[in-house]
Amino acid sequence: MTNTTSPTSHAESTVPAPRIFIVDDDPAIRKSLGMMLQAHGLLTSEFASADEFLAKYDTSQPGCIVLDLRMPGMTGEELLKTLRQGGAEIPVVILTGHGDVPVAVRTMKLGIVDFLQKPAEHQTVIDTVQLALRKDAERRLEEAEHQKLLKRMSRLTPRERELISMLAAGKTSKEIASALTVSVKTVDNHRAHLLAKLDASNVAELAALAVRAGLG
């Protein structure tokens, strides 16, 4: 990392503030892009090569990558592939002076936010980076929700898990009672307990949670 800025305003937040990772071998591009994004109140970290980025990247850090294609060593496209193969879904904006149609198509298929050609309008760069950060935030929020759900699910007893998949499958209390050889009243008790435990207001919501948690 050649340069890192961290305004104090974000320091008290428990979740780290989003950061833009600039990966470009051209020092002038790194410096100018960093300066411009910082002027727009954004945090940046700059890397001169793909390898340097990979060595220091922490997946828990929110943000996005502004990535050059042409670099000595690993190219931008190779870095993108490596990240995706490793399951990292951090949003990537390609900013290159060396683009052509085939590489644009290949990188779009790898799920980049946009493919910008140098020299790009600075407003376009800002807008695209902001979009990438929003996507990252949404993605992380979803991820957090999911993790929360999985955590709640992990607290259920084996009997409760059995019950929730049956409810999600649309079975009635009577059917479930018969299948589990318990009374209908027992099933209803369990159901009320489940709704409270998973903070759901009705069975439909409970079914949706079960599907998202993979129990459907």
Added chain:
Amino acid sequence: MTLPTAHSRIRVLYIDDSRFDRELVCDALELEAGGFVVTEASSRAQFEAGLDRLQTDFDLVLTDFNILGFTGLHVLHAVRERCDELPVIVVTGTGSEEIAVAAMKAGASDYVIKTPQHIRRLPNTIHNVLLQHQAVIQSARASAEVRQARERLELALNAGHMGAFDWDLGTGSIVWSDGHARICGMQPGDFDGRFETFKRLVDPDDLPALERRVQECLQQRSTCEHEYRIIWPDKSVHWVVGRGQFEYDAQGNATRMAGLIMDVTPRREAEEATRSLQSQLAHVLRVNLLSHIASGLAHEINQPLSAISNFVGAALRLQEDGRLSTERGREILREIASQAHRAGEIVRRLRDFIRGKPAVPVPTDVNAMISDALGILTHELFHSRVKATLHAGARIPRLHVDAVQIQQVLVNLFQNAIDAMQEVPADLRKLTINTVPSIGQVIIRVSDTGKGISPENLPRVFDSFYSTKNHGLGMGLNISRSIIESHGGSLTASNSPEGGAVFEFVLPIEENDAH
């Protein structure tokens, strides 16, 4: 005519209308036993009847002067018409100076008065005439041969646009052949033979070097050859090559200089035309090469432009927010200026490379030129994953070269090296350039780590239209070699012992190439 020898008899045709005189003369001649065969003609008709046989049957004509119906002068003319070399002796009873002079002028070899004592000496007279005549004929033949030889030489010299000169250092006078005069724009014979006159014909720009060269050859006793310009009276410029050698006497003093000059204007013009064509072709190939790397260069320019756009974006935002300090503003402006300069450098390289007309050679830093050529190919090198390294030799003088053309050679060699390495793994692709100072020259070596040049292709790589590439025009190396040779250097190809091709060229260091 066959000349008489001691063993053959002299055949005489004798014309005289006086029987008495004929008997006298024949008696005198017959006294010389076996010496003469005399054929007599007593009239004009008899003489004219034998004219056709004059050349073959007689060695000498003896004629009276006053013959009935014509004179000895008629005989002389008739003989001369048919047979130029046949001697004629006039014998006459009426001796007068006028007749004698007229007869001698008409080509008589001798004039004998018919007195008994002269007639007695007639055999002797005839022998003398024949001997003299023989000498005259031989001398005439010799001079004819000399004349022919000179004419042949002149023809040969003219055919070769050459002329000969002979400079007598004792008298200071110079003799020119006709061709020499014509090469100098003068009429044959108009040259006054003075060295000063010749010097005025030489282009003043070329005269000091010519005189220096002649002095050198005089001292070193070597053959003198020099190319210079002659300005004709009509102001037209003609290129000549002069070649001569001094001769020395026993004391070692130069006595004479003889030699040739040759008009080489057509050759010079052809060379000029070739150079011009070559330069045009080089330009076409340069543009061709450029179209190949143009997109790479465009990308290069986008880098600084992109940085400038970003810096401006930063400054605008900071300024809008009232956060742009003077110090910060200055820093950003400096950055922008630096990036603008960077873009300008890329454009300069491009412009230098594409410039069409040949430049006047100027002192040029070879290593900087190589860096520029690598700069032009930055994109190519990256794209092809080739690592380029310049090992710059120390203390390399600036060379007087046409930088555009030499850079074309460099870009061409680098591009070839890049192409040659596409079949080897990326981490083995290395382009190495060495500059090595040597005695009187600088060696520039371009080595790659490709598969090298196959032995059967090695002798042909510099041939026109020879290419192993699908998209190759086959002119790159050919024109590269021409460019280097026109700079007085040489370009060679070989294979490195470690594999890979090596192209090496040398450029001469001129006397005035400064360190």
